[in-house]
Amino acid sequence: MVNEVLDAARGEALKALDRAAPYGPDIDVREYLGLRVREPAKLEIGRVEGVGIDLRRARRTAMYMQVDDRVVESLSRLSGVEVTTVEDFIGNYPDIARELLWRLIKPGQDKYTAIAALKGVGGYYVRVKRGVKVSEPIQTCLFMASEGLQAPHNLVILEEGAEATIVTGCTIMPEVFGLHAGITEFYVMEGAKLSYVMIHAWNRGTHVRPRSAALLEDRASMVMYYMNLSRVKTLQTYPKVILKGNGSKVYASSIVLGRGGSVVDVGTEAVMVGDAASELVSRFVVKDRSRAWARARVSGVRGRGHIECKGLILSSKAALYSVPELGGTGRDVMLTHEASIGRIAEEEIAYLVSKGFSREEAEELIVRGFMNVEVRGLTGRMESYVKNVVRLMSRAAM
Template identity: 30%
Template sequence: MEQQKTFVEDIERTLYDIRNEDHSVYKTERGLTEEIIRDISRQKKDPAWMLDFRLQSLEKYYRIPLPVWGPDISELNMDDIVTYVRPGGKMAGNWQEVPEEIKATFDRLGIPEAERTSLSGVGAQYDSEVVYHRVQKELSDQGVIYTDFETAVHEYEDIVKEYFMKLVPPKDHKFAALHGAVWSGGSFVYVPEGMHVDIPLQSYFRLNAAGAGQFEHTLIICEKNSSLHFIEGCSAPRYNVTNLHAGCVELYVKEGARLRYSTIENWSRNMMNLNTKRALVEKDGLIEWVSGSFGSHVSCLYPSSILHGENARCEFTGVTFASRGQDLDTGATVVMLAPNTSANINTRTISKSGGAATYRSAVKVTPGAKGAKCLVNCESLLLDEKSRSDTLPVMDIETDDVEIGHEAKIGRISDEAIFYLTSRGIAEEEAQAMIVRGFVEPVAKALPLEYAVEMNNLINMELVGSMG
């Protein structure tokens, strides 16, 4: 029997492809030199130690070679990337002060609405500088600090100095070194001992200028027995020049604390998303990652969890959707260092229209991690014959007292399922979208409602060619 193919329209991106005129007041020279780093540091009024840190990172950046594995990033020419772009506006204390043009873009992406409804704080990053930032008063009264990273460097210098790039040291890889040299913007969150932030904090990152890189730094510290849900969303308008995103996220989950870190990334299709995310989890702590990767041209994203204390846990839920022109290499790493640590990794990947999706992971159990448990489940769906899907997990176990399980499946939507749904009067496109939504349901249900809706809309846009 000749199998029926569903024609799948490519994503409708108009909402995300609004491009504003470039009104930036300051841009560095192209390429990366010591002078540029000093320039950035001067502009930011860095303390001396930060300038030293940047320069040392630059040295490492020159020395470390590009990775030999993963997607092809040869079209990335660092000399073409303007590393720092400062938008034409000062830090704004409230929404009304944000420049009209920038505000309009954020309005279209629905940021203030999100805040008005349920989110307790919004830090929106426009290019490299945070232009709008607010935390509900009661939170700051309780000692929760939520601020942009530049402010944190000055106002909470001791904390930043203690934690900044200790978890992701610049020597880790070339793009971590680059980040250490040129980082700009980002969020700083400090949750004091025993404090439960019961409404999610949200930050929205966005790139505007063509050929600009974005290197925001996120540092979250959850003290003993505290809890937090942090949401990071990413979107950018499309340009012809390659854009680079090499952000860095460092999460410290102290004894008994819980942190959920959710991301829906929908970068434009010319973005190189080479982001590094890492969490250090102490005794009885829990890190929950929820990760949706929809956009970008190339992504390398593997949030890693270092389970450092006894009974520390990691839950990872991820979905990756690769379409035409996309090579999305995503996954997770877990390092188990203490007894009775556990990890649960659950991912779904979808490839269509010539897109390539790779699930890559590493689970390392060190000799001291007696009683460690890790379960990995990844499923991949291929929607047509032009696309690719690869699964590359590694398990490295150095003690006997473990339970390690890994399962992966790869395949297509069954004709029977489509036939069943169409025989019930559902159009074929919609039937396919329904099945894909069911496939990613484990991720959707881990997200707050409005993000689950956004993710479903992204899937509908991919599959049906409209907002459905």
């Protein structure tokens, strides 16, 4: 039965291999269709740790690690938490798989979902059972060690009343070029709370097209942090959160740094079906010759939504475009947005220099402050971790 679902997805995907995404530079994905013979994948621990994965801790709790197409580790020592490969999940739970896989994201959505459906291998399945509250983060890592395509299909299920934090680090070896097109579907059931932190550290030759979507039931809440630590050739992602349930909430925060010649197009969309609340926050910093698009969209028939997009341009050749969109139907929805793009104020630099900092230190302090969004929904260690990543990003921006 599951094969039928996957075969149907592949059938749909075949028709979409040339379907460009509405946003971001268009990439020819057909070159990734051919069969590739890969060298045995190697894992560089330093790079994995650089995207927030604490392997020693993860091995004592719950984790998933994939290098290229090979699943290196997949385990859970936490009661009420399952972590396996998505292939094992399909084998173990064919009925659930048929119901949930490719439900929130359509394989024919664009050429990147299509290539993932046709050639993708691996991906994590995380399930936190009803009422289980996990204090330790569940850590997952997708690592590209050799050239080509990495397109895992991830599935996260938080059952009724469950609470968990998932950290996903995606990174690559410096000399390796390729396409990362991970698919992630989140199901956050009634009263469940999910915190999801995603850290990217790519290289200047990589194209990145993650496709994510979440479904939130009644009183479910989701907090999302996205941060990219290093340059990338092109990156385009626009996760969609469907707030189906009444009382459901999403807070999404993207902190994005454009460096070198990177082209970055990152946004979050919230669709409020129930009486819900959405808050989408972003901080973009661009330098060198990079170009970035900061997108956000909130639409709905009920509830409250707010978008806050702020950008800082640090070089005369960098460009930043902020595109907040609001769409409401009926009288029961209230949507607001604020957006700004600017540069570092000389007055602020001079002030900090008068307090004993060098100009470079002053700029770093201001950029760090700019990126310093409110950290919500994370426990002590994760909160410190997010702040530390912001510190690294502000240093990298200088």
